[in-house]
Amino acid sequence: MPDLLAGSTVTGLDTPATQYDDDQTDVSVSGIAFVTGSPVVGVAFTAPTTGRVRIDWHSRFQPATANHMQVGFALRTGAIIGSGTLIQDGLNETCLEAPPVSGPSGRVQGAMFMILSGLTPGATYNAVTCHRMVVAGTGTAFSRSIGVTPCT
Numbered sequence: 029m030p031d032l033l034a035g036s037t038v039t040g041l042d043t044p045a046t047q048y049d050d051d052q053t054d055v056s057v058s059g060i061a062f063v064t065g066s067p068v069v070g071v072a073f074t075a076p077t078t079g080r081v082r083i084d085w086h087s088r089f090q091p092a093t094a095n096h097m098q099v100g101f102a103l104r105t106g107a108i109i110g111s112g113t114l115i116q117d118g119l120n121e122t123c124l125e126a127p128p129v130s131g132p133s134g135r136v137q138g139a140m141f142m143i144l145s146g147l148t149p150g151a152t153y154n155a156v157t158c159h160r161m162v163v164a165g166t167g168t169a170f171s172r173s174i175g176v177t178p179c180t
Contacts, residue, residue: 042078043178047071050086050173055159057089057097057167062118062158064102069172070109070156075147076178083144084177085157088137088170091126095165097134098123100158101174103144107152116144118158126167143179 048071055065064070075081087099100123106112119142126136147153157172 043076043180044074046175046177047073048173048175050171052171055169055172057159057161057169058165060160060163062098062100062102062160064110064156064158065169065172068110068156069174070154071174071176072107072109072152072154073176075149075151075153076180077149078145078179079147079149080143080145080179081147082141082177082179083155084139084141084173084175085124086137086139086171086173087124087157087159088135089124089126089159089167090135090170091128091161091165091167093161093165093167094128095167096128096162097126097165097167098160098162099169099172100124100140101155102158103153103155105151105153107154109154110156112154115153118160125162
């Protein structure tokens with residue numbers, strides 16, 4: 029992918045608008061597969077000329093049982109949020125994670141980001157927050173947000 033170097037002429041298609049979504053609906057979480065919950069918190073975006081974007085996600089969440097709970101994001105092709113070919117799902121290594129402590133001591137609020145490269149310039153993608161229990165149990169996500177910003 030071409031870099032946008034100092035002195036380059038930059039057009040609107042080189043750096044599409046940042047996209048952002050959030051919701052404060054309490055969402056029950058159970059099961060060990062990453063799921064989006066309802067309402068889905070996600071954005072559709074166009075990949076910039078560089079093929080690189082920064083994805084930021086946030087959540088306030090808590091396991092109700094003494095098990096780890098994770099919040100991450102899923103990336104798919106296309107403009108329909110939550111649909112399309114799955115490119116990336118969850119990724120344990122970059123998830124926000126609550127410790128295996130139930131009750132008020134297990135509540136976590138945090139944000140994470142990742143720089144993704146290798147996207148097709150001009151192609152449309154969608155990213156959504158997703159969450160899961162690491163082992164069988166239940167939890168609650170109290171707020172979730174996600175943003176996608178083009179990188180030069």
